[in-house]
Amino acid sequence: MKILAIDTSCDETSVAITDGRRVLSNIIYSQVLLHKKWGGVVPSIAKRAHEERIDFVVNEAFRKVGNKNFCSLQNIDAIAVTQGPGLAVALEVGIKKAKELAKKYQKKLISVNHLEGHIYSAFVQNSQGNPKRNFKFPYLALIISGGHTEFIIFKGHLEYQVIGETLDDAAGEALDKAAKLLGLGYPGGPVLERLAKEVGNEDFHHFPRPMLKSNNLNFSFSGLKTSFYYFLKKNPNQTSEVRLLASSFQEAVFDTLIKKTEKAIKQTGINNLIISGGVVANMRLKKLMRDLVKKYQGEILFPSYKYLTGDNAAMIGVAANFKAEKDLFVKNIDELDRIPRWSL
Amino acid sequence: MKTIKLKFNNINQVINNTITILKSNGLIVFPSDTVYGLLCDAESGKAVQKLISFKNRPPGKAISVFCNFELINKLVKINKQQQKIIKEILPGPFTVILPSKHRVSQLLESEKGTLGIRIPMYRYIEILVNRFKKPVTATSANIAGRPAHYSINTLLKELSDKQKALIDLIVDAGTLARNKPSTVIDLTQFDVKVLRQGDVDFSRSKIFLSKSTEETKDIAKKILKEVRQPAEKKPLIFIIEGEMGVGKTVFVKGLGESLGINNIISPTFVIYYEYENFYHFDLYRIEEKEELKHLGIEKLLKMGNILCFEWGEKTGEIGDLLKSRGKIIYIKMKYINEKEREIIVNE
Numbered sequence: 059m060k061i062l063a064i065d066t067s068c069d070e071t072s073v074a075i076t077d078g079r080r081v082l083s084n085i086i087y088s089q090v091l092l093h094k095k096w097g098g099v100v101p102s103i104a105k106r107a108h109e110e111r112i113d114f115v116v117n118e119a120f121r122k123v124g125n126k127n128f129c130s131l132q133n134i135d136a137i138a139v140t141q142g143p144g145l146a147v148a149l150e151v152g153i154k155k156a157k158e159l160a161k162k163y164q165k166k167l168i169s170v171n172h173l174e175g176h177i178y179s180a181f182v183q184n185s186q187g188n189p190k191r192n193f194k195f196p197y198l199a200l201i202i203s204g205g206h207t208e209f210i211i212f213k214g215h216l217e218y219q220v221i222g223e224t225l226d227d228a229a230g231e232a233l234d235k236a237a238k239l240l241g242l243g244y245p246g247g248p249v250l251e252r253l254a255k256e257v258g259n260e261d262f263h264h265f266p267r268p269m270l271k272s273n274n275l276n277f278s279f280s281g282l283k284t285s286f287y288y289f290l291k292k293n294p295n296q297t298s299e300v301r302l303l304a305s306s307f308q309e310a311v312f313d314t315l316i317k318k319t320e321k322a323i324k325q326t327g328i329n330n331l332i333i334s335g336g337v338v339a340n341m342r343l344k345k346l347m348r349d350l351v352k353k354y355q356g357e358i359l360f361p362s363y364k365y366l367t368g369d370n371a372a373m374i375g376v377a378a379n380f381k382a383e384k385d386l387f388v389k390n391i392d393e394l395d396r397i398p399r400w401s402l
Numbered sequence: 403m404k405t406i407k408l409k410f411n412n413i414n415q416v417i418n419n420t421i422t423i424l425k426s427n428g429l430i431v432f433p434s435d436t437v438y439g440l441l442c443d444a445e446s447g448k449a450v451q452k453l454i455s456f457k458n459r460p461p462g463k464a465i466s467v468f469c470n471f472e473l474i475n476k477l478v479k480i481n482k483q484q485q486k487i488i489k490e491i492l493p494g495p496f497t498v499i500l501p502s503k504h505r506v507s508q509l510l511e512s513e514k515g516t517l518g519i520r521i522p523m524y525r526y527i528e529i530l531v532n533r534f535k536k537p538v539t540a541t542s543a544n545i546a547g548r549p550a551h552y553s554i555n556t557l558l559k560e561l562s563d564k565q566k567a568l569i570d571l572i573v574d575a576g577t578l579a580r581n582k583p584s585t586v587i588d589l590t591q592f593d594v595k596v597l598r599q600g601d602v603d604f605s606r607s608k609i610f611l612s613k614s615t616e617e618t619k620d621i622a623k624k625i626l627k628e629v630r631q632p633a634e635k636k637p638l639i640f641i642i643e644g645e646m647g648v649g650k651t652v653f654v655k656g657l658g659e660s661l662g663i664n665n666i667i668s669p670t671f672v673i674y675y676e677y678e679n680f681y682h683f684d685l686y687r688i689e690e691k692e693e694l695k696h697l698g699i700e701k702l703l704k705m706g707n708i709l710c711f712e713w714g715e716k717t718g719e720i721g722d723l724l725k726s727r728g729k730i731i732y733i734k735m736k737y738i739n740e741k742e743r744e745i746i747v748n749e
Contacts, residue, residue, distance in 0.1 A: 067672075068671065106673075107696055145674065146675075147696065147697055226667055226668050228667075235646060280649075280651060280668070284647035286647070398675055401665075
C-alpha cells in the first residue's frame with residue numbers, strides 16, 4: 059500500500075512516501091535546506107514555519123521517488139498524518155494539508171500517533187526492503203528524545219501500554235540543557251557525547267541519579283539539571299574541566315536510563331527491546347543498552363537507519379500501513395483535529 | 403522538655419510521639435505553615451489550662467484550633483453561604499471565625515461563643531490532625547503580645563525556666579518560611595470582616611519562600627486562587643522568569659494541579675502544550691522574535707484561558723499585546739540555595 063505521510067509535530071516539516079514497510083522517499087525540510095540554500099546553517103525561524111514549506115516538501119517527496127515508479131498523488135492509496143503529540147500550531151499545518159489532499163484526490167486518511175511512529179521506526183525498510191526484521195512480540199519499547207522519555211509495552215501491532223514516562227524534562231532535553239549550562243550551545247547533546255568520549259565516558263563527579271529508588275518506571279530529570287546547575291555555581295573553577303563535567307552528566311542520565319530499563323525488563327519479563335528517538339543517535343547509549351540486553355539474553359532493535367532516530371515522516375507512513383491493514387481510517391475527515399498531548 | 407528534629411524520614415515517629423503527648427494533656431511546640439505553634443488537645447480542659455498559663459494570655463481572648471474538613475462540622479455551625487466561602491479559601495493561611503458547638507474547651511472560645519478554625523496547607527499538621535482525629539490548638543508559640551517565632555532558637559531564648567518546664571516536646575523543623583500569621587476572617591458577621599491582615603495582601607508584590615518542589619506547587623496554587631476571579635473577562639497570563647533549574651515548570655505544575663491537570667511535563671522541546679483552556683509555553687528555544695508570530699498566541703487571548711510563559715522575559719515583542727488583552731501576573735523565581743527558592747509575585 060502506497061502512503062503519503064506527513065509529520066509536522068514540532069520543528070521538522072517532513073513528508074514521506076512509503077509502500078508497506080519500504081520507504082520510497084523521505085524529505086525533511088531542514089535537511090534539504092542544509093544541502094542547498096543555507097550552506098549548513100538553518101535559521102530557526104525556518105524550522106517552525108511549516109505553512110510556507112509544506113507544499114514544497116510534498117513535491118520534493120514525489121520528485122525523489124522518480125518517474126520510473128510512476129508515483130503521484132493520483133495513484134497513492136492513502137494519506138497519513140501525525141495527529142499528536144506535539145506543538146499544536148505545527149500539527150495543525152500537517153493535518154490541514156492532509157485533509158485538503160485527501161479530499162481533493164479522494165484518498166483515505168490515517169491518523170498516527172507520533173510515538174507509535176517512533177516505535178515502528180525499528181521496522182522501517184529502505185526502498186529495497188532491507189533490513190528484513192521480523193516482529194517478535196512482545197517488545198519493551200523505550201522512546202528517548204528531546205520531547206519524550208517513555209516505556210511502552212508493544213504487545214502486538216498497534217497494541218501499546220505505557221508503563222512509565224518522564225514527569226518533567228525529557229532525557230534529550232536534560233542533555234541539551236546541560237550542554238547549554240556548560241556554554242556549549244543549544245541543543246548540545248551531540249557535543250556532550252563527543253567531549254565525554256574524549257575522557258573515556260568517565261563518571262568523575264557522580265551526580266545524583268533521579269528516581270532510581272522509586273519503584274515505578276517513571277523518570278524525572280529536572281532535579282538532576284538543578285543539581286548540575288548548583289554544582290557549576292559552587293565550583294566556578296571546575297568549568298575548566300568541561301569534558302569531565304560533560305561525561306559525568308551524560309553518565310548520570312544514561313545510568314538512570316539503563317537502570318530503569320533493567321527494572322522494566324525485570325518487571326515485565328520482556329527481554330526484546332526497541333530503543334528509539336533522537337538520543338539513540340548517541341553511540342555510548344547504544345553500547346550500554348546492548349550490554350544490558352546481552353545480560354538478559356534478549357534482542358535489541360534501534361531505528362533501522364540513522365535518519366529515523368529524529369522526527370521523520372517515514373516512520374509515520376510505516377505505522378500507518380499497519381493501521382490501514384486493520385482498516386483504521388479516519389471516519390470523518392472534517393472532524394480530525396490535533397491532539398497536542400496525545401498519549402499512546 | 404524533649405526536642406526531636408523533623409527530617410524527611412522520621413515523620414511517622416514524630417507524629418506518633420506528638421499524639422502520645424497530646425493524649426496525656428501535654429504541650430508541644432510544632433511547626434506550621436506560618437510560625438511555630440503551641441499544640442495541645444483542644445477538647446481537654448486540663449491541657450488548655452496549661453496552654454493558657456504558658457501564654458500568659460488574658461482570659462476571654464480566643465485561641466483558634468487546627469482541624470480538618472471532617473472535624474469542622476462537629477466543631478462549629480456553618481450555613482450554606484459560609485460553607486461556600488470556606489471551600490473557596492481553605493486549606494490556606496486563614497483563620498475562620500464561626501459559632502462554636504462547644505465541643506472544644508470553652509477557654510478557647512471568644513466571649514461571644516465563637517471559635518477560630520484553621521485548616522492550613524501544611525502536610526505535618528494535616529497528617530497529625532487526621533491521625534489524632536481531634537482538634538488541636540493553633541496558637542503561636544510566643545507569649546501574648548510578643549512577636550511570633552520562625553525558629554526554635556529564638557523561641558527558647560525568650561522563655562523563662564518555668565515556661566520551658568511546661569513544654570513536653572519540641573518538634574524542630576529548622577527555620578520556617580517567613581510567612582506572616584494567618585489572616586483572620588470573621589464569618590459570623592454579615593459582611594466578611596478581616597480582623598488581622600496576614601500574608602494575603604492583594605495589592606502589593608509578595609515574596610514567598612519555598613523549601614521544596616511541593617511548597618513551590620502550593621505557592622502556585624495559592625497565587626492562582628488569589629488572582630482568579632469568576633467575573634474576570636480577560637485571560638490570565640503568568641509570565642515566569644528565572645534561571646534554568648529554578649523550578650519554573652514545577653510552578654506551572656502547581657497551577658495546573660489546582661485545575662485538575664496532572665500530566666504537565668516540560669514543553670521545552672515543542673514550545674508549548676495545551677491542556678483544554680490551559681496553555682503552557684516555554685520560550686527557551688525561541689531565538690528570533692519572528693518566531694513568536696508563528697505560534698498564534700493572539701488567538702489564545704480569550705476569556706477563561708490561562709497562559710503560562712516560562713522564560714517570560716522573551717515575550718518582549720508581544721508584551722504589549724499580552725498586557726492589553728490579558729491580566730498579567732509576573733512571577734520571578736530566584737535560587738536561595740540548592741533547596742530553597744524565592745518566589746516574587748507582582749500583579
